[in-house]
Amino acid sequence: MVQPSVAVLERHMLLYRRLWKASVFSFFALPYLFLVSIGAGVGGYVGEVDGFAYLDWIAPGILAATVYQIAANESTYGVYTDFEWVGGFHTMRGTRVSIRDMIAGWLMYVLVMVTMAVVAFLAIAWMFGTLHSPWVWTVPLICALLALGAAGPTMAFAACIRNDGYFELLTRFVVIPTTLFAGVFFPVSELPEGFRQLAYASPLWHGVELSRGAMLGTSPAWPVAWHIGYLLLWAVAGWICAEVAFRRRLAS
């Protein structure tokens, strides 16, 4: 007998096998297009940031932003569909799959998706010559932690709402601004006071700092343990919120 959470993962992977084509663009092509357009195109005018060419400086940021977006976007309709339209989670409830297994299975699925994108991106970043440190091997782990911190709260959100129109608002008012202002494209020191604190509060900024440190060989803004601790906080809090939201939704 397989672990129930692994069985849940298997179900999501089985579905993904039929839908993978739709993800090719956002997982693999989009980060590359951003790297060329902003990194190389605009980079020609920027020159250096913190002693690195802009392309090199921005690559870890684009990677972290991609991870953040994949983790958040996958956990919107992916989770909502199983509650509202397909009833996948309600069906699982009738088996020996616990709510914790459902969440663990989904998060494992998100990690598989994110890791595929990370490996593909690192290969491209390597071809562009933007990797400067042996610490780059820790990047998949950093990205996995960031993905958990982004996926958990989004799952909780998806389990709470009863109309999918709210995802549009989540994307426009949370995911996109976070991506644009959390130190991905320019240092948060350029942000006005107040907005800078918002960037610090987001999990993405910590993921950006860690992956930038690991890919360029520089030390992040805060001590590494703090960044990791803060991301862990998001991951654990997200998981707890998701569990509460799932329990409430499946009780009705």
Next chain:
Amino acid sequence: MLTNAIAGRFSATRSAAVVKRNARAMQTGPSAWLLVLAGLVEPLFYLLSIGLGVGSLISKDIVYRGHEVSYPDFVAPAMLATSAMTAAFSTTTFAFFAKLRQSKVYEAVLVTPVRPREVAVAEVVWSAIRGTVYCGLFLIAMVLLDTVSVGWALLAFPASVLAVVAFAAIGLAASTLMRGWHDFDALTTAQMALFLFSGTFSPAEDYPVPAQILVELTPLYHAVELIRRICIGDLAPQLLWNAGYLVAATGLCLVFAARRIHTIVYD
């Protein structure tokens, strides 16, 4: 015979009836205005992040068509052109496709005297009405951020409406070719590629020549050129070529979309 003769002519009244239907349908969703706002903030966030944020890292002015332009002033008009595209596509792609293939709204509409070309025109007009709101608000934001003067903003406004109309017609034509929802991935991909590579964030002259030629064939490039040159006050004769491209695209795509609606609904 008589009804055929009447139906053969284009009727603005019948087209307007379809526009009114769209306006009514919008009122059923309570969050509709929130969604309009949501569409507006995205290009604004890009302007603040890339235009002002990344712009703060760029000390030199950008040389664009022989003019020295600061980076925020360079990016802002491109974001206006982009928001025209986004606004147009927000009603003419997914929403239009749903009415054409899923909810079969047009099957109901076309049993009345309304003709496919009136439907096509109505959808473009509806899109232009919404797009006018987006572009107007975005231009006000541009003036407040001091990236354009009020005078040039007033002239850029009709140019941005032309861009909305052109992209609405392009969106309609493209949507009539979609076989299912999965085909929209191609459209989303194309939209993002246009957004990143239409001379939006760095001048198109920086691209390698083959890429430049490719970019000059695409519509967003012409919208960006038209709007940006007006915003920086460079009224060169080439603007007529950019505007002509958008007008021609509107006409061709409208005719094509009307034909396709006819085929899809009647065959």
